[in-house]
Amino acid sequence: MSRVEPKHGWAESFLVYRHPRVVAMLFLGFAAGLPILLVFGTLSAWLRVEGVDKTTIGFVSWVALAYGLKFFWSPLIDRAPLPVLTRVLGQRRSWMLLAQLGVIYGLVSMASTDPVRHLELTVLFAVITAFSSATQDITIDAWRIEAIGEDYQGAMAGAYQLGYRLGMIVAGGGAFSLAHFYSWPVAYLFMAGFMLIGPLMVMLIAEPQHPALPDEGSHRELPALLRLKRWFVGAVVDPFREFFVREGPFAVVILVFIMVYRISDITLGVMANPFYIDMGYSELEIGLVTKTVGPFVTIAGALVGGVLVMHFGRMRMLLAGAVLVVLTNLLFAWLATQEAKLLWLILVVGADNLAAGIATTTFVAYLSALTNKAYTATQYALFSSIMLLLAKFFAGFSGMVVDNTSYPFFFAYAAALGIPSILLILVLMKHEQRMQAQVAP
Numbered sequence: 001m002s003r004v005e006p007k008h009g010w011a012e013s014f015l016v017y018r019h020p021r022v023v024a025m026l027f028l029g030f031a032a033g034l035p036i037l038l039v040f041g042t043l044s045a046w047l048r049v050e051g052v053d054k055t056t057i058g059f060v061s062w063v064a065l066a067y068g069l070k071f072f073w074s075p076l077i078d079r080a081p082l083p084v085l086t087r088v089l090g091q092r093r094s095w096m097l098l099a100q101l102g103v104i105y106g107l108v109s110m111a112s113t114d115p116v117r118h119l120e121l122t123v124l125f126a127v128i129t130a131f132s133s134a135t136q137d138i139t140i141d142a143w144r145i146e147a148i149g150e151d152y153q154g155a156m157a158g159a160y161q162l163g164y165r166l167g168m169i170v171a172g173g174g175a176f177s178l179a180h181f182y183s184w185p186v187a188y189l190f191m192a193g194f195m196l197i198g199p200l201m202v203m204l205i206a207e208p209q210h211p212a213l214p215d216e217g218s219h220r221e222l223p224a225l226l227r228l229k230r231w232f233v234g235a236v237v238d239p240f241r242e243f244f245v246r247e248g249p250f251a252v253v254i255l256v257f258i259m260v261y262r263i264s265d266i267t268l269g270v271m272a273n274p275f276y277i278d279m280g281y282s283e284l285e286i287g288l289v290t291k292t293v294g295p296f297v298t299i300a301g302a303l304v305g306g307v308l309v310m311h312f313g314r315m316r317m318l319l320a321g322a323v324l325v326v327l328t329n330l331l332f333a334w335l336a337t338q339e340a341k342l343l344w345l346i347l348v349v350g351a352d353n354l355a356a357g358i359a360t361t362t363f364v365a366y367l368s369a370l371t372n373k374a375y376t377a378t379q380y381a382l383f384s385s386i387m388l389l390l391a392k393f394f395a396g397f398s399g400m401v402v403d404n405t406s407y408p409f410f411f412a413y414a415a416a417l418g419i420p421s422i423l424l425i426l427v428l429m430k431h432e433q434r435m436q437a438q439v440a441p
Helices: 008-020 020-038 041-049 054-068 076-079 085-089 091-111 120-146 152-180 184-194 197-206 222-246 249-261 263-279 283-312 314-335 342-370 373-395 399-406 407-416 419-439
Strands: none
Touching: 008 197, 020 041, 020 091, 020 120, 020 152, 020 184, 020 197, 041 120, 041 152, 041 263, 041 283, 054 120, 054 373, 076 091, 076 120, 076 342, 076 373, 085 091, 091 120, 091 184, 091 197, 091 283, 120 152, 120 373, 152 184, 152 283, 152 342, 222 249, 222 283, 222 373, 249 373, 249 419, 263 283, 263 373, 263 399, 263 407, 283 314, 283 342, 314 342, 314 407, 314 419, 342 373, 399 407
């Protein structure tokens, strides 16, 4: 797989968002972005309002570890058909629909629980929601990579982030507003209703072309146990082996970079809503500013990020995004020392969301370029799982850090967690330059 990044003119870079499959990515991104806050940041706020202590909230955030473990079941999504559904809809769309129905069930069930009296039950349904949402992410990522060429992955990532952030606006600002005027259970029921856009999109999009997998459709005459062994090797072992053979020893460096890239912002994210509440901001202010205004800035950053990736290439924008994340996280340490003024909240959240939009779009494009389309779901799930696994684990201790220190210290600590990713990007850039020199005539 070539690592030479083609550069495009500004006009071509902007017009890429008119492509029909890029437009479709917008709606799939919405379905992907809606559930995650409902088992992460929004859930943290709900628990805090109900009086659950911050340390417990931090541990409950481990529900989101499902997003970091999805590579365990991604081989099934790559190769295992679903009865009836796969024959009618195809491999990607059938699994996508099943996952979306699981998310809807989980959200409705969460709305029926009382987190004060039965916290364990709330957490159980949050786990079901997170597992189904992570499964949906696997299918959407596979569709995105298979549906269009590598040159368009920056735009696909930008459209995905646009839809994703719109989903987060609904799950953030929308849920907070509904909780303010009605109740948290009512908010979660409405979120389940918004999630219906996912099944609707499954009916509208086309199944992408899949590259032929090794030994696909053969060995049917072999004993069942041997066929199972061959299936396991092809579905589980071969995708990982292909990546390590392709990248060689440098594969370890790439995986370490992926592992640390999002530790900073995910660690901060767990305590963001409890921080706003403890600062004295109302639920309505939090919903309108941090979950409505802020994400619109993220959307702008995501779309601009897609254009910049196409024009400048992935690596330079990857470095710029990582630096911006660290700097904007430091702004929260400053905000924690100020009075609870709405203007400061808008400025800090706006800067943070702009950085997140640019950084995430660039990172998704980078991960997509690493993926071999013969093993799309499995390899991308491996990369995105590694990205989240360590980050979610660190994030689980966020409440403990705050309880034992202070918010300013915690935000400085979260920013410092982003420094290793900057250093590793510099190493990756040198590696990319060497590979490009080898390809050049």
